[in-house]
Amino acid sequence: MxxxxxxxxxxxxxxxxPWVLEHWRPILQEETLEDRVDKFxxxxxxxxxxxxxxxxxxxxxxxxxALRVCDLPxxxxxxxxxxxxxxxxxxxxxxxxxxxxxxVEQETKNTIKSKTLYLFTLDRxxxxxxxxxxxxxxxxxxxxxxxxxxxxIEPT
Numbered sequence: 702m703x704x705x706x707x708x709x710x711x712x713x714x715x716x717x718x719p720w721v722l723e724h725w726r727p728i729l730q731e732e733t734l735e736d737r738v739d740k741f742x743x744x745x746x747x748x749x750x751x752x753x754x755x756x757x758x759x760x761x762x763x764x765x766x767a768l769r770v771c772d773l774p775x776x777x778x779x780x781x782x783x784x785x786x787x788x789x790x791x792x793x794x795x796x797x798x799x800x801x802x803x804x805v806e807q808e809t810k811n812t813i814k815s816k817t818l819y820l821f822t823l824d825r826x827x828x829x830x831x832x833x834x835x836x837x838x839x840x841x842x843x844x845x846x847x848x849x850x851x852x853x854i855e856p857t
Contacts, residue, residue: 702763702797704804707753708745713762714738717755721765721787728843748812750781754804756788756797764788766801768808773821773842773849781813783820802832810854818854823847 707713718737725732744753750770756763765787771777772784783805788797809818821840822829826848834850841847 702756702758702800704754704756704800706747707741707755707765708747710755710757710762711742711745713755713757713765714741716762717741717765717787720789721785724787728845744785750813752808752812753785754801754808756801762789763792764797764801766798766805768805768813772819773840776819776821776840776849779817779819779837779849779851781809781815781818783818786820798828799832806852806854816854817851819849819851821847821849826850 718734718741722732722734722737741753744751744767746752751767753765753767755765765785766783767785769782769784770780772782783802786798786801788801806818809815819837820829820834821842823842823845824847826836829850834852837849837851839846840849
């Protein structure tokens, strides 16, 4: 498995967009496939945010994660954010999500030189705690309870 910039593999968007759209369909009912494709295209960067990374094996995309300025409306006071962590169901349980999160942490350290990274999650708090994330505070997103979490990024 490799982790690369989505900017180096934009053809993966045609696979990722429907996967992610379907995953978030219960909450983002108004979002279209075109909206999701446009969001991925906005992440085709290597040195400015937002940056998307992809886990892949040869020509097969396995998952994605992003480094963003902000990932929760109303919380532009804290930055940067890990967001969009997604691994296709058939590839879960193999450490791909952990590898993607670690790669975003490295990107945070190397590209934007931030010492803290944030995320919000509706239901994956325990998984992130296992990756050394800590609770910052509870939050609401689209009427659903979740948590903002943070992780201190150690200098290289």
